[in-house]
Amino acid sequence: MSITIFDLHADVFKVLANPKRLEIVHLIREKELTVGELEEMLDMRQANISQHLMVLRENNLVKTRREGTYIYYSLTDSKILKASDLIREVLQNKFKGAKHITGLIDDDMKLEDYLKEYKDPVCGMMVSAKTAADNCKHGGEDYFFCARGCKEKFVKDPNTYLSVSNVILRHEGSQDSSQTQNDNNREMIRQKEASIG
Numbered sequence: 001m002s003i004t005i006f007d008l009h010a011d012v013f014k015v016l017a018n019p020k021r022l023e024i025v026h027l028i029r030e031k032e033l034t035v036g037e038l039e040e041m042l043d044m045r046q047a048n049i050s051q052h053l054m055v056l057r058e059n060n061l062v063k064t065r066r067e068g069t070y071i072y073y074s075l076t077d078s079k080i081l082k083a084s085d086l087i088r089e090v091l092q093n094k095f096k097g098a099k100h101i102t103g104l105i106d107d108d109m110k111l112e113d114y115l116k117e118y119k120d121p122v123c124g125m126m127v128s129a130k131t132a133a134d135n136c137k138h139g140g141e142d143y144f145f146c147a148r149g150c151k152e153k154f155v156k157d158p159n160t161y162l163s164v165s166n167v168i169l170r171h172e173g174s175q176d177s178s179q180t181q182n183d184n185n186r187e188m189i190r191q192k193e194a195s196i197g
């Protein structure tokens with residue numbers, strides 16, 4: 001019995017038919033991440049995340065790279081993300097402005113604002129209204145977040161994440177301080193990860 005391309009197509013959708021796995025795929029859109037980094041971003045147990053990563057890996061949607069004691073996860077083919085982004089766009093249009101769904105854009109948002117990139121103040125990932133999982137207002141400014149874990153950390157204690165370097169970045173657009181802050185955050189997460197084992 002031969003299999004059709006639609007059988008294979010359905011297999012990919014089966015693997016992706018899980019909100020957490022979709023979220024993981026979106027988080028590793030730009031750069032590879034460790035389980036510890038994903039744990040911080042998602043606010044989800046590491047064992048749970050590992051399970052989802054295993055499913056994604058077994059089905060060849062995600063690949064790994066080892067560096068020292070860290071294992072980095074990335075997409076095997078970024079086109080999967082394009083497909084997922086397109087579905088998200090369809091949903092954005094369908095549910096535009098619905099208040100009970102997080103990650104949607106406002107009714108009156110202009111295209112330029114929709115695509116404008118912001119730094120997630122917690123993990124340093126670059127996100128936009130198009131790609132962010134959630135957002136909030138603080139001190140009259142909009143903040144966008146990669147996932148729930150980062151938003152919850154920010155809402156609990158915004159001042160921790162509004163460091164001087166962030167302020168400079170927002171006013172001068174300095175790429176260097178962004179990178180330093182980003183590296184600091186990653187280093188913080190790695191240390192935490194290492195202490196867990």
Ligand SMILES: [Zn+2]
Pocket residue numbers: 041120122123124125145146147150
């Ligand atoms: Zn984040």
